[in-house]
Amino acid sequence: MSERPAVDVDRLLGRLAALGEIGAIDGGGVCRLALTDADREGRDLVVTWMHDLGLRVDVDGIGNVTATWPPDRLDPPVLMGSHIDTVATGGRYDGNLGVLAGLEVIEAVIAAGVATxxxxxxAFFTNEEGSRFAPDMLGSLVHVGGLDVETAHDTIAVDGARLGDELARVGYVGTQPTPAAAPHAYVELHIEQGPVLEAEGITIGAVTGVQGISWQEVTITGQANHAGTTPMGLRHDAGWAAARLATFVRELALDLGDPQVGTVGRIDLHPDLVNVIAARAVLTVDLRNTDDAVLGEAERRVDTFCDELAAAEGVTITRRELARFEPVEFDPRIVDLVEEVAVAHGRTVKRLPSGAGHDAQMLARVCPAGMVFTPSVAGISHNPAERTEPNDIGAGAGVLLDVVLRLAGAVEQPPYLDEAPPA
Amino acid sequence: MSERPAVDVDRLLGRLAALGEIGAIDGGGVCRLALTDADREGRDLVVTWMHDLGLRVDVDGIGNVTATWPPDRLDPPVLMGSHIDTVATGGRYDGNLGVLAGLEVIEAVIAAGVATxxxxxxAFFTNEEGSRFAPDMLGSLVHVGGLDVETAHDTIAVDGARLGDELARVGYVGTQPTPAAAPHAYVELHIEQGPVLEAEGITIGAVTGVQGISWQEVTITGQANHAGTTPMGLRHDAGWAAARLATFVRELALDLGDPQVGTVGRIDLHPDLVNVIAARAVLTVDLRNTDDAVLGEAERRVDTFCDELAAAEGVTITRRELARFEPVEFDPRIVDLVEEVAVAHGRTVKRLPSGAGHDAQMLARVCPAGMVFTPSVAGISHNPAERTEPNDIGAGAGVLLDVVLRLAGAVEQPPYLDEAPPA
Structure with missing residues (x-):
């Protein structure tokens, strides 16, 4: 009574559009910061869809939501997922695609009557973006046991709220224990969020791993003074020091060369007035590299520069680690499988590392994990203009479906990993 | 029945302390931004003191308050004054000293029974600091006819409020016409807000003029993008461009040399997140010089740099003038008189220009005007730690008193300016 499962691209696009209406902002973008009212509304919609398909919905103590088919199966599943929280000026695809494509894969399998x-x-994981609570990928980190749930609850948002309080407020404190039992395997479909696939005219990315990430918050304390009466040589200007550090981060990334990137995305001055030399500056430094040794070198150079800057300007500089993740390599069997399925579908495919952090890197700690990338138009992401072409979404979801079917064992084939022991 | 008038330093210090309690902030500072509730409370206290002395209190259409003795005299007075609004993290002396010392001078003259x-x-003038509404010195600018009151009322605060609405809200829309009739002369006592007098061990500054001021607001529009996936060479980073402009302003001031100063006191990034390349930056550039030609050269170099920066980073940069005041020279007769009185009082005195803008430079457009400076401890101002020693306050108020008596004609001497035609 079974047929070959196939994704319904229009249904997937429809769900992406419906979810994108929640927290919609000008320019087609979305603002659903983690555990805000908009995030709750988005969660409720996705959970409704999960229930509509007859899935068993489990919520854990950090608000991660997992939906399982068949609903009575408790053994390790082939897990798909991503996140539905966004940055403040985000797009409709980042994270959402992986969750809704996973839902689409399950719906296609149910509709086809296939047993795996x-x-x-x-699953969708809490606070992947890290825009409201640090670190990013917090929900999947707790899921795999990298952080205990009590410590996570005590995390304070940039707006001053406590994570545990916000989680209770939106009604997503669940009873499933963390760390969770390891899945059989994990596969995440995601937009590339970079320009490589589009620039090379390639439809599918077989993701080999994830760049290492170093986030620091830097606080510079100088001396507020009058902008007109204080000679240049007598200043202790926290605003100038912040600007100089931001320009140094660019110099550093250029000096170390690709794939090193460095970004100062946040600068807050105090008192932030035209005629007052800033007394205090808080800024963030985001450094990433696929090579942990080079990433460590970048961090050391920032350290040294801050020390020299503090001495030269007569300011104090303190640093706080917001996040630090080593580079991750995905299971080579899953990278191979993604490539194999893409080729079988007649898609162009390229092996590449991810420049962004993803929940998949957390799951890689506990099970074979991998990712499928689809192209981002103009490489734009974390921006209302973020977009992936419908044809590419269909191609990515189709690859995800067949990768998952091979991993789960179906269509008269045994489960892929069960027949192929680790190399 | 008259005696020689003398200032009561303790009474003046008491009023400074009482006014400093309104809007008090940690560290002994004050936050009384123009036309806020705290500013209203400060205004009401000073007006109460004016009424207690039997002065005639007049309020004009921009909320400038002038108190006159004798109350029935309508001919041009010798006017003292300054402002009582502060920056967000200001001190107790900036502006307040000039207003309360003026009140003390009048009280001393009344007490001594001297007729002038x-x-x-x-007077105290509205919104001198410019921290809430641009431009700074707005009240005195309207007072002398440099800006019409209707345009001034339509000024929008950094917090979005309209000046005219805020003025009505705090109850300071008066009926006196602007521009006002020119005073006979204007003298303002003010803290130096810089390190020169203290560094040279001098008690009294005879202020020769005021630096020219150029304030610009610069808006940089780039492209929001993912901090991890966007190669360095493909960025249009408004945050980096803002930082680079801020470091250029420092380079420019050092290159042009003293007395050129340049400050970026305000930088606001959007969306201001650790992992998003900034789409937009708004920053301010404050340039000052006593030589208008050099100040113009500084402005032109900023223009050129912005054009080059926009082209190199692929961002757009727009600029808006917030304030532009040419350097001002005070009436040399009043500079001489301040010096002469200080010497007669046995005080050390130095002629020097002001690095900060003051209401006196507006009054200088319509009448002979000058200023008396007292030292600032460590040169610190626009900071809760701003301080002037009580002995120096006494010295400054004493000089102000005798300068005013000479200008007004008293103690058996004819009015100073009436006997000394302009050179």
Whole structure:
């Protein structure tokens, strides 16, 4: 009574559009910061869809939501997923695509009447973006046991709210224990968020791993003074020091060369007035590299520069680590499988590392994990203009479906990993 | 029945302390931004003191308050004054000293029973600091006819409020016409807000003029993008461009040399997040010089640099003039008189220009004007730690008193300016 499952691209696009209406902002973008009212509304919509498909919906103590098919199966599933929180000026695809494509894969399998050896599941993880609470990928970090749930609850948002309070407020404190039991495997479909696939005219990315990430918050304390009467040589200008550090981060990234990137995305001055030399500056430094040794070198150079800057300007500089993740390599069997399925679908495919952090790197700590990338138009992401062409979404979801079917064991094939021991 | 008038330093210090309690902030500072509730409370206290002395209190259409003795005299007074608004993290002396010392001078004259040829008056002018509404010195600018009151009322605050609405809200829309009739002369006592007098061990500054001021607001529009996936060479980073402009302003001031100063006191990034390349930056550039030609050269170099920066980073940069005041020279007769009185009082005195803008430079457009400076401890101002020693306050108020008596004609001397035609 079974047929070959196939994704319904229009249904997937429809859900992406419906979810994108929640927290919609000008320019087609979305603002659903983690555990805000908009995030709650988005969560409720996705959970409704999960229930509509007859899936078993489990919520854990950090608000991660997992939906399983068949609903009575408790053994390790082939898990798909991503996140539905966004940055303040985000797009409709980042994260959302992986969650809704996972839902689409399960709906396609149910509709086709296919039974799989391993159950299927799709999850969305809390606070992946890290825009409201640090670190990013917090929900999946707790999921795999990298952070205990009590410590996570005590995280304070940039707006001063406590994570545990916000989680209770939006009604997503669940009873599933963390760390969770390891899935059989994990696969995440995601937009590239970079320009490489589009620039090379390639439809599918077989993601080999994730760049290491170093986030620091830097606080510079100088001396407020009158902008007109204080000679240049007598200043202790926290605003100038922040600007100089931001320009140094650019110099550093250029000096170390690709794939090193460095960004100062946040600068807050105090008192932030035209005629007052800033007494205090708080800024963030985001450094990433696929090579942990080079990333460490970049961090050391920032350290040294801050020390020299503090001495030269007569300011104090303190630093706080917001996040630090080593580079991750995905399971080579899953990278191979993604490539193999893409080729079988007649898609162009390229192996590449991810420049962004993803929940998949957390799951990689506990099970074979991998990712499928689809192209981002003009490489734009974290921006209302973020877009992936419908044809590319269909191609990515189709690859995800067949990768998952091979991993789960179906269509008269045994589960892929069960027959192929680690190399 | 008259005696020689003398200032009561303790009474003046008491009023400074009482006014400093309104809007008090940590560290002994004050936050009384123009036309806020705290400013209203400060205004009400000073007006109460004016009424207690039996002065005639007049309020004009921009909320400038002038108190005159004798109350029935309508001919041009010798006017003292300054402002009582502060920056967000200001001190107790900036502006307040000039207003309360003026009140003290009048109280001393009344107490001594001295009659002067010209009446005496003391004023406080609205929004001198410019921290809430641009431009700074707005009240005195309207007072002398440099800006019409309707345009001034339509000024929008950094917090979005309209000046005219805020003025009505705090109850300071008066009926006196602007521009006002020119005073006979204007003298303002003010803290130096810089390090020169203290560094040289001098008690009294005879202020020769005021630096020219150029304030610009610069808006940089780039492209929001993911901090991890966007190669350095493909960025249009408004945050980096803002930082680079801020470091250029420092380079420019050092290159042009003293007395050129340049400050970027305000930088606001959007969306201001650790992992998003900034789409937009708004920053301010404050340039000052006593030589208008050099100040113009500084402005032109900023223009050129912005054009080059925009082209190199692929961002757009727009600029808006917030304020532009040419350097001002005070009436040399009043500079001489301040010096002469200080010497007669046995004080050390130095002629020097002001690095900050003051209401006196507006009054200088319509009448002979000058200023008396007292030292600032460590040169610190626009900071809760701003301080002037009580002995120096006494010295400054004493010089102000005798300068005003000479200008007004008293103690058996004819009015100073009436006997000494302009050179």
């Amino acid at each position: 050896t391993h159950p299927l599941a799709v | 040829t010209h009446p005496l008056a003391v």
